[in-house]
Amino acid sequence: MIEIFPSLIIELFSSVYVLYVLLVFLSIAYYFSTYTLDKWSKLNVPYPPPLPLFGNSMKMVLTLEEPIHFFSRIYNQFSGEKFCGFYQMTTPFLMLRDPELINSIMVKDFSYFTDHGVDTHPSVNILANSLFLLNGDRWRTMRQKLSPGFTSGKLKDTHEQIKGCIEQLMNVIDDKLKTCDHFELREIIANFSTDVIGASAFGLKLDTIKNGNSDFRKFGKKLFQGNLKQLFIQALLLVCPKLVFALKLKQFPEDVSEFYGSMFKEVLEYRSRNNVIRNDVTQTLIQARNDLVLNNDSTSENKWAEIDIIANAVLMFVAGSETVSTLTCFCLYELALNKEVQDRLREEIVTTKAKYGGNLNNNFLTDLRYMNMVLEEASRKYSITLIILRQATKNYKVPGQSLVIEKGQKIVIPILAIHNDPKYYPNPNTFDPERFSAEEKSKRLNGTYIPFGDGPRLCIGKRLAELEMKFVLTEILSKYEILPCEKTEIPLIIGSPGNIVSPKNGIHLKFKPIVNFNIKVHHRMSKIFLYTILIQRYKSSSLITTDNRLMNFISLFYEAIVLLSTNCLSLDRFNNRTYFVVRNTCNLEFCNNSNF
């Protein structure tokens, strides 16, 4: 008994000790996972009840809920409120719901909200010193340096490069159509826009479309896909960013950062070394490098390094490829499902092309008014970037409210949810470009349409994106009729990997080549005669012979009727003129815009 007693005491003591350590540990863990979670109740801001550590984002962090549903859920939960609070992990975010307040924060009172407020550091994120993530004066300096690369004058010089990539895209589509009349579009268009940004911004010929892939595309995909490790680091950044920086946990897969870093370093060095001067984004970056890195003798606070310029090259590349290709695909999807919109858009393209004698210049692009409406409606319905971020840089009293937004407060503007709110856009699921007619636009509240952001931080690549999309839609719609096929998902299931809104299972569409014949038809007999010739010319290589002309005429006339009844041939009227439209079938040889 005497011998057992001390060992019992020791055991008891040690288990009490363990219990004590455990209790202390749990209390500290509980404190750190909850100490921020009373912010919204203290400020009397409505919010969904949070869980320790996870806040309101547990399902999203565990990948059980897409970000797209997370932000819409919170937005819809507080209808009627001007703003609401929520917690992503332990970080409190203020969500803006009121268009007037959104407009004040993005435009009128921008000086209080100059930052995006994303916690990061160059040791963990190659993009940390890129324009998107820069704050305050450093952002302002870099924006001033990079903006000249995106003026309409500079963008004019990208037309030929974009057209070159479109030509390759058309070849790939034609090749695909030799084996099947439908295919998955997203991959092809993403390859295309990878080549466009490579060519137009960096003078690189990547040939992603031709070869079906390239390292630029491969790593680009990897960047937006993310994996469990990246998701964990993302969550940890919201709880304890300093730990992520101390442990140097990389936000993107290391091979991705290394690839882009070394590629763009090489491009910039090659251009500088060989004195290659072109009127493009790279030239702007080289100028920024000269001004900020090489010829800068300012204080260490204002010092810039080579890596900062590379960060911006990488940003331009990643921001300019995935966004544009995804929106183009959404647009083609809606055009396939809305035949009358597609026909009207094609009519505009044909007449505007004729007006400018086939010269697709800046004036041609500006005149595509209905195209603008279509693109605006697609940008509304599928707001590619899902949310916009801001951070308060000074205390800000919300006009007409008791709330003071404290310095450092992170803010979310849920653009997809606002663009799909029936209060601003009745029947939001309906694709209706008329919402963007001049009359409708003049009635719209500021802050309810912001697919590219607004104010001084407006997307720097907006014009380049619009230019590219207009060119590619012009070419595709001039040559093909886009239709849904058996594999087309209706309604489309969308997700938001890497916070980019995108179709979850790709977009499958049918492409029917079109041949336009600009012939004015005067009377019925010539109509019949022309039918026969057209069919004969485009169905097989044989032509009507002189011997059995009448026989041929009669048989072809019947054939024309068959083709008409199967919708292979039709008459369309544009600008009070009648045009034949022969829709090619798979066994017809495709002919490009023949003037018969």
Ligand code: HEM
């Ligand atoms: C459909 C295509 C695109 C969409 C929907 C889009 C959307 C956006 C949005 C919503 C922002 C945030 C604006 C804000 O905070 O107010 C942004 C910023 C930015 N975008 Fe785009 N973008 C697109 C294409 C491009 C392209 C082609 C480039 C460049 C080549 C680009 C480069 C940037 C950059 C650098 C920023 C950061 C600007 C800054 O913070 O000063 N984007 N974009």
